[in-house]
Amino acid sequence: MFRKNYDIAVCGAGVAGVAAALACARRGMKTALIEKTTQPGGLATGGLVLVYLPLCDGLGRQMISGISEELLLAANRYGPRNPNFEWRTHGRYTARFSPSSFVLALDELLEESGVEVWLDTLITGAETEHGRLVSISVSNKSGPGNISANVFVDATGDADVVHLAGHPCRFSENSMTFWVIEHNENQRSSNDLDHSCQVAVHADPLENVYTCDPLSGKMVTDFILEGRRRYRRLLKTEYAAGIASRTSHYPISLQTVPPIRRGRSVVGRFTLDSTMAGRSFDDSVGVFGDWRKKGRLWQIPYRALLPAELAGVLVAGRCISAIGDAWEATRVIPVSAMTGEAAGTAAALAAAENRLPHELDYPRLERELRERNGFRLAFPQSAI
Numbered sequence: 001m002f003r004k005n006y007d008i009a010v011c012g013a014g015v016a017g018v019a020a021a022l023a024c025a026r027r028g029m030k031t032a033l034i035e036k037t038t039q040p041g042g043l044a045t046g047g048l049v050l051v052y053l054p055l056c057d058g059l060g061r062q063m064i065s066g067i068s069e070e071l072l073l074a075a076n077r078y079g080p081r082n083p084n085f086e087w088r089t090h091g092r093y094t095a096r097f098s099p100s101s102f103v104l105a106l107d108e109l110l111e112e113s114g115v116e117v118w119l120d121t122l123i124t125g126a127e128t129e130h131g132r133l134v135s136i137s138v139s140n141k142s143g144p145g146n147i148s149a150n151v152f153v154d155a156t157g158d159a160d161v162v163h164l165a166g167h168p169c170r171f172s173e174n175s176m177t178f179w180v181i182e183h184n185e186n187q188r189s190s191n192d193l194d195h196s197c198q199v200a201v202h203a204d205p206l207e208n209v210y211t212c213d214p215l216s217g218k219m220v221t222d223f224i225l226e227g228r229r230r231y232r233r234l235l236k237t238e239y240a241a242g243i244a245s246r247t248s249h250y251p252i253s254l255q256t257v258p259p260i261r262r263g264r265s266v267v268g269r270f271t272l273d274s275t276m277a278g279r280s281f282d283d284s285v286g287v288f289g290d291w292r293k294k295g296r297l298w299q300i301p302y303r304a305l306l307p308a309e310l311a312g313v314l315v316a317g318r319c320i321s322a323i324g325d326a327w328e329a330t331r332v333i334p335v336s337a338m339t340g341e342a343a344g345t346a347a348a349l350a351a352a353e354n355r356l357p358h359e360l361d362y363p364r365l366e367r368e369l370r371e372r373n374g375f376r377l378a379f380p381q382s383a384i
C-alpha cells in the first residue's frame with residue numbers, strides 16, 4: 001500500500017475541487033487533488049455541460065468573481081467561443097465552451113499553481129479518529145493507497161467522502177437529460193460551439209422521467225444506460241423515418257461522468273433551504289445571483305460547508321448542505337466554483353493555524369475572502 005501526506009487533500013476535481021485546490025496551493029499549501037476520471041472539470045467537462053451559468057444578477061451587477069470568474073474566462077482559452085462581454089446591457093455574464101478546451105485550461109491552471117493531481121484514482125474509504133477525518137483510502141494502478149492530510153475538502157459532487165466516513169447525507173429526486181456532442185446536419189442547437197462546423201450539443205427533452213433517490217451504484221449504472229438507450233432509440237427512429245441518416249446525425253462524444261444533478265448532499269451545521277433567497281448570514285462566504293430569475297440573490301453561510309458532526313473536512317460544490325430550491329440554485333457551475341474557492345480558502349487558513357475548519361475565526365476568513373479573493377459577501381445596498 002502506498003502512503004502520502006499533504007497539508008490539504010481535495011477530493012474530486014470538478015469545478016468545485018479545482019477551485020478549492022487552486023485556492024489552497026496559491027496559499028503555499030502542499031495540496032493533493034484526487035480524481036477518479038482522467039480529466040478535471042467533472043460534469044462541466046466529462047458531463048459535457050458546456051454552459052457556464054451567470055456570474056451576475058441579471059441587472060448588470062457582477063456577484064461572483066475570484067476563481068469562478070477566472071475559470072469562466074479560461075474555459076475558452078483553447079476554444080472558439082467568447083464569454084458574453086455585453087452582459088451589463090444584454091443578457092447575463094455567462095459563457096459556452098468546448099468541454100475538451102476547458103480540460104486543457106484546467107490542467108494548465110493546476111500545473112501553474114503546483115497542485116499535485118492524482119488522476120485515475122478512486123476514493124474508496126474514509127478513516128476517522130474521535131470524530132475527525134484523518135485519511136482517505138484510494139485505489140489506482142499502483143494498488144491501494146492511503147492519503148492523510150490536515151484538512152480535507154469533499155468536492156466529489158455526491159459527498160462520497162463524508163458518506164464513506166459514515167456521516168448522514170440527504171438524497172434528492174433527479175430528472176434525466178441526455179447531453180451529447182454530435183454531428184447533426186438537420187438541427188442546430190443554441191449550444192453550438194462554432195457555427196462554421198456542424199458539431200452540436202444536443203439536450204434531448206427527457207426531463208422528469210427518472211428518480212435517483214437514494215443514490216446507489218446500481219442506480220447510477222441504470223441511469224447512464226437508460227440515457228444511452230433513449231438516445232439510440234431517437235437515432236433509430238430518425239433513421240427509420242428518413243429524417244436523418246448515419247452520415248447526417250451521429251454521436252461524437254458521450255458523457256464520462258454520470259449526468260446526475262442532485263444525488264447526495266451533506267447534512268451540514270446549517271442547511272440552506274427554499275425560503276432563504278435574499279436572506280443575510282453573519283458567516284456569509286459568498287453572494288450569487290439565481291440563474292433562473294434576474295435580481296434574485298442568495299448568500300451562502302460558512303456553516304453550510306461544514307458537516308454537522310464530522311471534523312477536519314469541508315464540503316464544496318453541488319453537495320453542500322442545501323435542499324429543495326436552494327440546492328437547485330447552488331449546484332450550478334459558477335456557484336460550485338465559488339463554494340470550492342471558499343472551502344479551499346478556509347481549509348488553507350485552518351491548516352496554517354493548525355485548527356479544524358469549524359474552529360476557524362470567521363472574521364479572519366471574511367477578511368481573506370473579501371480582500372484577497374475579491375468576494376462580495378453582502379448584498380448590494382440597492383437589493384436590500
Ligand SMILES: Cc1cc2nc3c(=O)[nH]c(=O)nc-3n(C[C@H](O)[C@H](O)[C@H](O)COP(=O)(O)OP(=O)(O)OC[C@H]3O[C@@H](n4cnc5c(N)ncnc54)[C@H](O)[C@@H]3O)c2cc1C
Nearest residue numbers: 012014015016036042043051053123156157259317318333
Ligand atoms: C444534465 C445536467 C445539466 C446541467 N446543466 C448545467 C448548465 O447548463 N450550466 C451550469 O452551470 N450547470 C449545469 N449543471 C450543473 C453543473 O454541471 C454541476 O452541478 C457542477 O458542474 C458541479 O460541480 P462539482 O465540482 O460540484 O461536482 P462534479 O462536476 O460532479 O465533480 C465531482 C468530481 O468528483 C469526482 N469524484 C466523484 N466521486 C469520486 C470518488 N469516489 N473518487 C474520486 N473522484 C470522485 C468526479 O469524477 C468528478 O470529477 C448541469 C448538470 C447536469 C447533470
